Amino acid sequence: MKILVTIKQVPDTATQVKIAADGKTIDTTGITWIVSPYDEFAVEEALRIKEKRGQGEVVAVSLGPDRVKEALRSSLAMGCDRAIHLNDAVWSTADTLATAKALAAVVKQEAPQLVLCGRQAIDDDMGAVTAQLAEILGWPCAYWIMEEAIDADGKAIRAARQVEGGLEVFDLPLPAVLAAQKGLNEPRYPTLKGIMGAKKKEIKDVKAADLGIASEPSQLSVVGLEALPPRPAGRVIQGDVPTAVKELVRALREDAKAI
C-alpha cells in the first residue's frame, strides 16, 4: 500500500517570532524550524501501517522554500521511503486552498491509497488543508483521528475521530484522507541508522509547472501581523493562604466580576 504523508515545517513553539519589515510575515532570522507536531503523528501512523502490512511505501510531501528539505530529511530519518518537495516561488504566499491544490496534483500523480495529514500546522493554525485536499480529490475525509485500522484486503479503513463528548467511528472506502490528532500514537525518534540512511534517500524537487499549475491569486491574504495587545499588569496577592484566598475570592467577585 502506498501512503502519502503531508508535512509542514514550522517555527519551534518556544522560538521568538518577530514581525518582518513588510508587516505581513515573520522575520525568519534565528528561528529554529521543526516538523509540525501533528504531522509527526501522521508520519508515525503511516510507518506503522506499512510495518503492520509488511509492505508498502511511505512518501513524505512538503511545500515551502529550500529550508523545508531539512523537515523532509527528518521524515526520511523516521522511516519514510522518499520525499517530494514542492519548491517554487509561485507558492510563497500560498493560502490553504492553493496548498491543497498543489498537494492534490501530487496525489493524482502518485496515486496513493491513503493520505495522512496532521490536524493542523502550529504556525498559522488554520487546520484546513486536509479537508480541502479531500474536497479537491473528491475523497472521504475524517478529522482528528485517534485510531485507525485498515481491512485485510486494503479496500477500506475504519477510523475513530475525536468529537466533543466522545469518539465517532466510521468506515471509509480507500482512497481516503485522514487528519491525525494527538493521542493517535507516540512518534518514534529517528535512529542513527535512520539518520544516516536518510541522506541517501531521494528528495525530488517539483515546480508548479511540473504539476500543470499556473500562478493564481490567493483567496485569503494576510493584510498584516500585529503584536498582542498587552494584558493589564497582574497582582500577586500576599498573605498567608487563608487570607490570600479570601482576598482572591473577593477580588474575583467584586473587582473582576468573574464569579
Place this chain on the structure above:
Amino acid sequence: MPNAFWCIVEDDRNGSPKKVMAEVIAEAARLAPGRVEAVWLTDKASEAGLKQLGKWGASRVLLLENAAFAPYRSEVWTAAAADLAAKESPAAIFAPVTSRQREFAARLAARLGVGLSADSVRFAMEGDKLVATRPVYAGKLLSKVTWAKSPWVATLRPNVFRPADAQPGKTASVERPTVSAAGAQMKFVERREEVSTGLPELTEAETVISGGRGMKGPENYVILEELGRVIGAAVGASRAAVDAGWRPHRFQIGQTGRTISPKLYLGFGVSGAIQHLAGMRTSKVIVAVNKDPEAPIFKIADFGIVADLFEVVPELTKEFKKLLEK
C-alpha cells in the same frame, strides 16, 4: 438587498442549537444588521430550537433536515451547503469552532473556491470588505486577513464574541429548501461516549480549572474536580500532566490540545509554557497558583498566589462554597 450572513448551526445532536450560536449570530448581526440567517443541517430540529435561533437574532432559518446529515460527514454536508449557497449567494458563512465545523468550513470553502479564516477572534468591515483577525504562532501574534471574493467563510472562537441576549418577541421565518443529501462514502459505525465527569465541556465552559505538573499525580485531580463542581467549571490539564499520563489527551489545554477562552481561568501548578499559553491566553481573567514565584504564568495572570496548591485548593473550594451559598 445586500446578501445574507449565514450562521451554520452547531447543535447538541438533540435538536437544539448550542449556546455558542448566540455569539455567532450576534457577531453576524453586528456586521450585517437584519441580514442574519441560520443554516441548520441536522437529522432533527426541535420547535424550541428553531424559535431560539430567532430569539437570538436570526431573521430566517434555512433548515436542512435529513437523516443523512447525522452524524456529520464533511462530504455530505458540503454537497448540501454548496448546493444551497449557489441558490442563495450568501455574503459570508460563519460557524463556531468545534471539531466538525473546523473541517466542514474548510471543505465548503474549497468547494466554493473561496478563502477561509479559521478560529477568528475579531471582525471588522473595511469598506465593503470583511477583515478578520486570528491568533497565529502559538497566539504570539495576531494576523489580519481578508478574502479575494465572497462568500467570506470563517470559524469563530467560542467565548470571545459577546453573545446575543435572547429577545422573546423576535422570531425567524423557517424555510425548508430542498438540497442534495447525497455523496456519502463514509459509513457510520458507532459512537463511543466519553465517561462523563459531570462537569462542563472544556471548550464551552465559562470557567476552566487547569492542573499542571504541580498536581504531582493523577490521584490529585479529584480536588480540582471538587472545586469544579462548586463553581461549575471544566477541569483541564497542561501538556506536562497529559504527557505524564495523568489525564487523557482530551483534557489537554494548549497548542497540541484544546484552545479555550473562558471568562475565568484558574491554573494550579501550571508553569505557563508557551505551548500552554497558546491554548488559554485569550481567557478574560487569569488566576495562577504556583509555588514558584518565577513561573512564567504569573506574567500573564491577573491574580496570582505564590503558595502550595494543595493548601490553596481546599481553602478556595471552602470560600467559594460559602460565597455561593449566600
